[in-house]
Amino acid sequence: MISNLQRENLPSGMSLKRRDEIYGYLFIAPQMIGFLLFVLGPLIAVFVFSFQDRNLLLGQITFAGIDNYQAMFKDALFTKTLQNSLIFTAGLVPLNVLGGLFIALLLSGNLRGMIFFRAIFFLPVITSAAAWAIVWRFLLQSESGVNTFLQAVGIDGPNWLQEPNWAMVSVIVTRALKGVGINMIIFLAAIKNIPQDYQEAARVDGATGWQVFRRITMPLLAPAVFLVTVLTIIGALKVFDTIFLMTNGGPSNGTMVLVYYIYYQGFQFFETGYASALSVVLFLVMFILTLIQWQLRRRFVFDEQE
């Protein structure tokens, strides 16, 4: 078909443009179909489903109005889930952002062995979340790695994964260790982008190392810190595999977070209508966070630059 078009219109100037347009549509067609099928369609569907009473096994579907949303307000486990997601995020973000910044600052400035240490902190990033969670679940058993380590320095460690609060601490730290390497990399790139002249000029003017850091390095890193913070919050709200493999949301729902609750309602209780309403909540939170992220990205253009 295309070659026909080509032959028909070859002499005229329009033909080239026309042919090009067709190539354009052809090139993007698979992605656009995928977008309609796997992104836009399901997104509309999740809103529709959230107003329905649905059951995955029984298959009956009835219009339910805002029942699912009303049920959320009465659902104590949902309240608990939101609290847990908030605690998880509030715990993970400082560890991951400040930890990543701290490590990046330690590694900056032509440190000998930098590549070696960078590799160490990056190892968990390329290790699958499943493997990482399984290893830490083992290390956090009452008589296992972490506690034998603590015992050596005279501390009696708790049974980490069996007590709700310690279980939350455990999944936060496990996840933080897994992801801090990515933040470190972003911060290292941001530090490298700071023109050396600024710091040198300040030193010539007699600024101390701390003053240079406080007045020049830090303000120039601020946009990167904000961007990484938002990315880490988004990542924290999506957490699933670590919790599924380490605690199954337990003990006593102590680590039940939003995505896990969607899975739990949708695929263990087959309440897909209610799970869809929960998904809408997740969507709205993500939507707001992403808008913030884009605003920040405009100011701190990281991957778009040459």
Place this chain on the structure above:
Amino acid sequence: MNKNSLHSGSSARWQMPFISNRRLFALLKYFFLILVSIPFIFPFWWMFTTSLKPISDVFGQLTLLPETWLFSNYIEVFQFQPFALHYFNSVYIAVLVTVLTLIMSALAGYGFARIRFRGNSLFFVMLLTSLMMPIEVTIIPNFYLIQSLGWTDTHLPLIIPSVLGPQGIVATFMMRQFFLSFPDELEDAARIDGLGRFGILWRIALPLARPILGTVAILTFLGSWNSFLEPLIYLSNQNLFTIPLSLRSYTDSYGYPLWNIQLAATVLSVVPMLIVFIVAQRQIVNSFARSGLKG
């Protein structure tokens, strides 16, 4: 914090006789680095040594090396369940997803960046909206979709939605960014030489896009290799399992984990990645640095 000792003579007074401030600062840095490294290295060491212990020795001792080296754990990994098959599944799915994503995202990225057609920017903005939507949001309707397509308990839902869904769109976005910076003169010259769009893409654009193709390949492969939620909900036939699902199946009849064998399987799943990482560290690290997008 006196990095400036070289620049300002006044701080010389504060230096200790043998160790300069600069040295001391560096030593302090190394001290912290080694301290912070412990929770990053320690799990790998513990995983490896435990995978060689008999189950009775797994808990309650702080030893650097196992007392008895039980290599048979590694044989049991394969006897307990079809681990080799799961391994194969993970590898072939990840490779297929990577190759298809490279093709689709290169085509679409090139189309959006270099070809003028009606609706170009409108379509692109539409695609962009999916960047704000993690797959977890639509997992319920997607399950219904996969079910109605008859794809449950096949590998298709791990392949097609990855290539054409949100992850593929992220790849398209990255490819587009790259092709936008592509010089017009090269394309014009190629057209004069009689190359069509496919010819330009294949012979001119793609060879120059090697760095970004590498980045997309690395991130896509790891994304597929690590994916957990989708296999969990779409697969129930044990022969179709991928590694992340396989790892959690090492339990005895009471559901209690067979720690040493489970960790042996984990070692086998982790080691190839570590080797690749050691060989291509710079490329892999740069890939992650380039994609501030990945949440």
